[in-house]
Amino acid sequence: MQIRRFCFRLLISGVFIILISTNAWAGREQRARWEGVAIGVAATLVGQAILDHHHGGYHQPATVRVNVGPRHRGPGRRHYPPPPRPQRGHWEVRKVWVPPVCEKVWNPGHYNRRGHWVPGHWITVESAPGYWKKERIWIASYINHSRRAERY
Template identity: 40%
Template sequence: MKRIMISLIAVLVCITFVAPQVWAGSKQRHRWEGVAIGVGAAILGHSLIREHHRHMREIEKGRDARWCPPPRPHREGRWEKRPQREGHWEKKRIWTPETYKRVWNPGHYNRKKRWVPGEWIKVIDQPGYWKKERVWVSHR
């Protein structure tokens, strides 16, 4: 697929460069239409760019003129320390027991060819597992 696409693009590029200029017509035929399109595009592009830059200048002016809180005065003396909690975090392994769900076991014959009536039985839904948990241990 990639080779086909590359081949098609190469063929199209070759055709556009090799195509005779006769297909385009005379050079003078659409000159003034091209000039009008170019001038219109230049005017439109200039107005869009100028408007964009004017908007940016207003934002920058507003950024400088906005109100700011006064700087905080320097506190003399020592800073007051926050009271520290005494203790630390530890990771402990905690066993999470398995969970069960009740399932209907329909009646059936066992290996000795005796009929066993249906009953509700417990089946493990999720097996038990170890989980690491952060626990706060205080020093008090």
């Protein structure tokens, strides 16, 4: 309420000063024009600062209404998804062959054991040998519902 009273008194005093002033106070035409522009800009900046201070720089966001569907009407009406079923199956240990790691290298020209010249070429060299590895694998088993329905 006090802010409203202050703003109202400020507005009344501003209107009163404008109505009392005469052309004799204005001075030359050009000076009055640029002073008026400066006063208008200053008044705009001060007014904006006062409004921002009044609102705290915070503007309320627009209200968005979202339809979330019917509300639950009591403790016994809520429906929850069923708990997850344990997956049927078993673990198996299987042996898996891991292939060797090979890389290509340049073999420069040379003489072989018989004394014949062999030109340079690319050869494949095994950098890590292959090996067997044991892995645990989950084997899932599914219920065939079509056979189950035939029994009953």
